[in-house]
Amino acid sequence: SNFLKEMNARSVWHPMAHPADSQQNPPTIVTGAQGVRITDVDGHEVVDGVGGLWNVNLGFSCEPVKAAIAAQLDRLPYYSIFRGTTNDCVIELAEELRDFFAPDGLSRAFYTSGGSDSVETALRLARQYHKVKGEPGRIKYLSLKKGYHGTHTGGASVNGNANFRTQYEPLLPGCYHIPAPYTYRNPFNETDPEKLAQLCLQALEDEIAFQGAGTIAAMIMEPVLGAGGVIPPHESFMPGVREICSKHGILLIADEVITAFGRTGSWTGSRHWGVQPDLMCTAKAITNGYFPFGAVMISDAVAEVFEKDESGRAAIGHGYTYSGHPVGAAAALACLAETKRLNVKDNAAARGAELHEGLKSLQADLDLIGDVRGGHGLMCAMELVSDRATKAPIDKARINQVQEVAYQSGAMVRVSGPNIILSPPLVLTSDDAQVILSALRAGFDSL
Numbered sequence: 170s171n172f173l174k175e176m177n178a179r180s181v182w183h184p185m186a187h188p189a190d191s192q193q194n195p196p197t198i199v200t201g202a203q204g205v206r207i208t209d210v211d212g213h214e215v216v217d218g219v220g221g222l223w224n225v226n227l228g229f230s231c232e233p234v235k236a237a238i239a240a241q242l243d244r245l246p247y248y249s250i251f252r253g254t255t256n257d258c259v260i261e262l263a264e265e266l267r268d269f270f271a272p273d274g275l276s277r278a279f280y281t282s283g284g285s286d287s288v289e290t291a292l293r294l295a296r297q298y299h300k301v302k303g304e305p306g307r308i309k310y311l312s313l314k315k316g317y318h319g320t321h322t323g324g325a326s327v328n329g330n331a332n333f334r335t336q337y338e339p340l341l342p343g344c345y346h347i348p349a350p351y352t353y354r355n356p357f358n359e360t361d362p363e364k365l366a367q368l369c370l371q372a373l374e375d376e377i378a379f380q381g382a383g384t385i386a387a388m389i390m391e392p393v394l395g396a397g398g399v400i401p402p403h404e405s406f407m408p409g410v411r412e413i414c415s416k417h418g419i420l421l422i423a424d425e426v427i428t429a430f431g432r433t434g435s436w437t438g439s440r441h442w443g444v445q446p447d448l449m450c451t452a453k454a455i456t457n458g459y460f461p462f463g464a465v466m467i468s469d470a471v472a473e474v475f476e477k478d479e480s481g482r483a484a485i486g487h488g489y490t491y492s493g494h495p496v497g498a499a500a501a502l503a504c505l506a507e508t509k510r511l512n513v514k515d516n517a518a519a520r521g522a523e524l525h526e527g528l529k530s531l532q533a534d535l536d537l538i539g540d541v542r543g544g545h546g547l548m549c550a551m552e553l554v555s556d557r558a559t560k561a562p563i564d565k566a567r568i569n570q571v572q573e574v575a576y577q578s579g580a581m582v583r584v585s586g587p588n589i590i591l592s593p594p595l596v597l598t599s600d601d602a603q604v605i606l607s608a609l610r611a612g613f614d615s616l
């Protein structure tokens with residue numbers, strides 16, 4: 170295991186980490202995974218409280234998915250779906266997705282190879298939609314502060330966290346970030362979720378008025394903000410955004426890379442709030458981690474604008490070699506069938522409520538847990554502070570210690586800035602949830 174750690178330090182450049190990090194803090198080397206548990210190179214086994222990276226909804230031992238991938242590799246391992254060719258798998262999957270997303274008003278699938286690709290595709294489709302409609306001046310994008318939309322240049326430009334933007338500037342011009350409905354910290358010092366939602370909606374209206382509605386292509390948002398620290402808005406917020414976007418002819422892009430397929434306790438985050446977006450970005454759990462894959466789901470109304478385009482140029486010039494990869498599509502078909510058969514959304518809601526309650530009990534005992542967020546399926550977070558009154562963030566060494574001791578005590582949890590985030594597989598049991606909670610308690614007790 171030491172040899173692997175040495176090779177890692179000299180050869181692997183880890184995403185989202187400083188190059189020196191992997192030398193100073195060698196990462197956990199995962200060598201196996203079964204059910205909801207992962208095993209490391211030293212033979213230590215823990216419950217995966219991170220669910221891969223918000224994506225392993227069905228756990229790691231999904232036999233029907235493995236079988237579907239193996240069969241597909243034998244039959245047709247790859248062919249492109251560029252002009253002139255397609256494959257049977259992606260057609261069948263598109264029909265299944267159309268059925269799954271019908272309550273969201275979405276009927277067409279544009280295939281991608283992952284979440285960042287889905288975001289980029291949606292941003293491009295939005296601009297192109299307005300061009301085809303005869304409004305080429307609609308080129309700007311709106312998004313939420315603390316929103317996360319992947320790492321491509323368009324996605325980075327709409328990311329709400331400046332840390333993911335400033336080091337890569339200049340990015341896309343014309344991207345504006347609206348205050349998020351984040352009750353624990355916000356520019357209005359408003360702690361009432363409903364009042365805060367109204368203030369954020371007003372800020373959105375103000376930004377649109379300032380920019381001029383006719384210059385804006387789309388608003389992109391996560392129905393429950395994920396990587397920014399699990400921030401569920403008040404129930405009035407997303408419907409309010411939908412109404413404002415419709416009023417001004419701005420497309421609403423729901424970034425559901427994390428939330429689609431049951432994580433929030435509903436089949437999609439948008440449905441959770443009773444909203445139909447114009448475009449929806451999906452990836453991650455669409456293949457449960459078995460294959461890099463994604464799809465942007467498109468409404469009839471948006472699709473028709475492209476389909477009736479007389480210039481013949483609509484939607485030409487965008488797509489990926491691995492768009493609609495048949496092995497990914499076979500994996501996605503099997504995942505969708507399992508997702509529905511196991512009805513994972515209901516387990517996500519029940520286990521999510523248990524985890525959320527458990528975190529609130531921890532907070533009652535521990536001053537350094539400033540805020541606990543969750544209550545919408547299996548997405549929970551704790552924001553740690555060094556002082557509850559001033560809300561000064563906890564220092565990095567202490568939060569890392571909580572994570573490390575929690576790992577030694579039986580659960581992988583994720584640290585993101587001052588937050589500890591939980592996004593375990595949706596097939597978690599109550600016993601697994603208790604393992605995560607007691608591992609966290611051990612982590613805090615060690616401080």
Ligand code: PMP
Binds near residue numbers: 284285424427
């Ligand atoms: N959008 C959201 C909401 C995400 O959480 C992520 C990844 N965490 C992405 C986009 C980017 O997805 P990927 O890492 O698959 O490119």
